[in-house]
Amino acid sequence: MKVLIVEDDPAIAANLYDYLEGSGYEVDLASNGNAGLQMARGESWDAILLDLSLPGMDGLTICRKLREEARRDTPVLMLTARDALDDKLNGFVHGADDYLVKPFSLKEVGARLSALIKRYRGQVASMDLRFADVRLALSTMTVDRAGHPVKLPPKCLQLLRILMQSPARTFTRAELESEVWGEHQPDSDTLRAHIYMLRRALCGPGECDVIETVHGVGYRLVAPGQDA
Structure with missing residues (x-):
């Protein structure tokens, strides 16, 4: 998902950039209003984080244009x-x-951004991942894969949902480990064993593994044919 940040404060812009990039977004940055409008119009974005007070052109004008x-x-x-x-209402009037x-809070930015994108894509009422x-x-x-049911134990279901x-x-x-087991932390091999069971269950004959081990870090989903 692509997000454009239009923010002239270097510290705020850097914090937003690092947080969103670490959350899996593809992020680009504009530090003034004119560049922000040009980038917003020139490419397709899933969402835009737009500062109100910007050099060159303010956020309200960008939003209206x-x-x-x-x-x-x-x-x-x-x-x-x-x-x-009144300031908030003015923002909504101009299209925010x-x-x-x-x-x-960066976490609140992430939560609001995710909610906006889901609504924009019509995914709010969807009960499927x-x-x-x-x-x-x-x-x-x-769970099913290519229409075929996949049986998973509860912990594997939780892992798949998170991913x-x-x-x-x-x-x-x-x-x-924290998401699935909470305060009752498992031993060092428990997560690995559940990932192994999840992989085995999802990978039928001729099917590609969709779970990638990022060595030294953890795990992520990877589509068949996607570069690791």
Whole structure:
């Protein structure tokens, strides 16, 4: 997923860039309004993080031009130090989809960004996670691959759900262990054994492994034919 950050504060821009890139997004950056509008119009983005106060052209003008002139409906999350209600309403009037007041939590940025992208893609009501030909139905916690049912034990189901919710991201061993086992940390071979069981269950005859081991780090999903 591609995200454009339009932010003139170098420290804020760097923090956003590092956080989103670490979360699996493809990120690019503009440090002034004119460059931001040009990049926003020139490429397709899944979302735009847009500062309100920018040199060259302010965020409200960028947002208005993006909507009215370029006819782009890309989700825009506006970032600003202005917290008055009128300022927020003005942002929405000019086409912003959501609004965050500085200082903000990077985790909240990530959560709001994910929600905006899901709504934009029509995925809010979807109860399925999909990656390549693997489907996980969240309503029933059942899995199939290429239409064929796959039986998984509960811990393997949890691991697959976590990986499929952020398919571009590499999860560390510690993250997966914490998510699945919580405070009851398993011994060093338990995660490896469950990943092995998950791989065996998903990989039928002639099917490619969709779980990649990132040596020294953890695991991620990889589509058949995708470069490791």
